[in-house]
Amino acid sequence: YHGHVFWDTEIYLLPFYTLTWPEAARTLLMYRFHTIDGARAKAAAMGWRGAMYAWESADTGAETTPEQVVDPDGRIVDILCGKLEQHITADVAYAVWQYWQATRDEPFLLDAGAEVLLETGRFWTSRAQPESDGYCHIRDVIGPDEYHEHIDDSAFTNVMARWNIRRALDVAALLRERWPERWANLSSRLGLSDTELAQWRTVADTMATGWNPQTGLFEQFAGFFGLEEIDLTAYEGRTVPMDVVLGRDRTQRSKVVKQADVVALLGLLPEEFPGESAAANFRYYEPRCGHGSSLSGAMHGLVAARLGYSDLALHYFRQAVAIDLADNHTTIVGGLHVAALGGTWMTAVFGFAGLSLQSDGVSLNPKLPANWRSLAFSFAWRGRRLKIKIDGTEQLLRATLQAGDPMTLSVNGRQHEVRRELAAACPL
Known part of the structure; x- marks a missing residue:
């Protein structure tokens, strides 16, 4: 990408860095904070509020996606991703929240992460429009499937947007409860009122998602x-x-x-x-x-x-x-x-390995391929570092606490305390 930044960073790179090299993950996320004014400018230029991140971003956060290119047969082709592939904004928020969950890095949350979550949540509540059917719709976008352009109510976009809004509300409640002075300063600077936050909840609760409860699709x-x-x-x-x-x-x-x-x-x-x-x-x-x-x-x-x-x-x-x-x-x-x-x-x-990270801890539900003898990896979690080895031959999971305080680890639904080393039966 010649140094330009897309959604790949947040969705496909940040999970690795967050869990193996949190300092690098923080740096990548601070790039998004430092370019938030570019995201605000893009949202405003398109008639919306908050921060709308560029599909293709460089040093300032301004949109750098070309509007047109020449294809091999000489035709001029419009490139719509810069205007329509808006899920990037929720992708950035997703990476911020996952980093917070994995690190509990309070200075990052207070100085940068909360503002990103709030301003991206604000964008989606202005972007999703209520209609006569009682639902809020997000029209004229491109989802990850770039073969289909100018689509309405992309499931990926809308569900991620709803998730983004709800995490923004969560961070607002967290700051209000634990750091009331910081919340007062931030909400004042952003012009956030309780009335606006209540409207955010309404938008999230009425977001059209394309979910069919009969088919599950x-x-x-x-x-x-x-x-x-x-x-x-x-x-x-x-x-x-x-x-x-x-x-x-x-x-x-x-x-x-x-x-x-x-x-x-x-x-x-x-x-x-x-x-x-x-x-x-x-x-x-x-x-x-x-x-x-x-x-x-x-x-x-x-x-x-x-x-x-x-x-x-x-x-x-x-x-x-x-x-x-x-x-x-x-x-x-x-x-x-x-x-x-x-x-x-x-x-x-x-x-x-079936690693899953929740607000209340870490779980593993391994499902190794039949011809894999073992799988080993390390990860960081809230000041700790664990090494995991899953032995397919012995049907055993070993967890070694390499740094940090003891923690609880769920293996196939059973809770285990890891103080130094753990060996847990693990049917695969």
């Missing part, structure tokens, strides 16, 4: 289910992306998905998919994905591993690893696909 965007079905198995030998095979217009009219979209939402916010709906959404969207992005395989692998589809998860893990090792995208001359590498780590740690 999220519609990727309004009208997606009515698009043309394309059997991707008929194109397995292709050497170019599906939008090149079908042409842009037909791709836009089809259910072919460029990369993990609803599946990415499932990877980031699994709590939004109750009961069997996680498997239902994965089974629906996975066969329709053309994997036209190097980021797609890793996220599919992560979700497949969590769901217990170990062979499919291993397939996607290998696909992600091979992007650079085998140059499967024939672009290694431009440098490593660092975000895909981050995604590969996520597949191993969040997928196969």
Whole structure:
């Protein structure tokens, strides 16, 4: 990307840095804080409030996405991501909150993180508009699936926006309770009133998401289910992306998905998919994905591993690893696909090891591939550092506390106290 910053940083790189090198994660997030004025300027220029982060950002936070490019046959092609791929704003908030959960870095939250959460939450409450059906809608966007432009109510965008608003309300309540003087100063500087915060809650509670409780499916965007079905198995030998095979217009009219979209939402916010709906959404969207992005395989692998589809998860893990090792995208001359590498780590740690981070602690639900003897990794958590080794042969998980105070670790639903070393039976 020649030094420019996209959503890859927050969604595919920050998890690795947050859990292995928190100081680097903090630096990456401070970049977003230092460029928040550029995000505010973009929101204001488009008629909204708060901070709307650039899809492609450089030194000031101003939008640097080109408005047009010339394609190989000489046609002028409009590039709409800079205006319409707005989920980047919620992605930044997601990374801020995950860092806070993992580190409890109070100076960061008070000096930077809270302001980012509040200003991004404010953006979404101005962006989502109430309509006569009683719901708030976000119209004319692009989701992670960039094959479909000018769409309404992208499930990924709307659910992440709702999540963003609710975390902004959480941080407002936290500051009000624990640091009332800091809250008074910050809310005064931002012009935040209790009336506005109450309106935020209303927007979050009435956000249209495309969720169907009967089927358990999220519609990727309004009208997606009515698009043309394309059997991707008929194109397995292709050497170019599906939008090149079908042409842009037909791709836009089809259910072919460029990369993990609803599946990415499932990877980031699994709590939004109750009961069997996680498997239902994965089974629906996975066969329709053309994997036209190097980021797609890793996220599919992560979700497949969590769901217990170990062979499919291993397939996607290998696909992600091979992007650079085998140059499967024939672009290694431009440098490593660092975000895909981050995604590969996520597949191993969040997928196969089943690491999950909640406000009240850490859990592991391992599901190793059948031919893996073991998986080992270390991670940082609120001033502690743990080394985890999952032994597939012995069906055993070993946790070693390398630094910090004793902590509780949940393994397959059972709570264990880790003071120095723990060995827990772990059926795989």
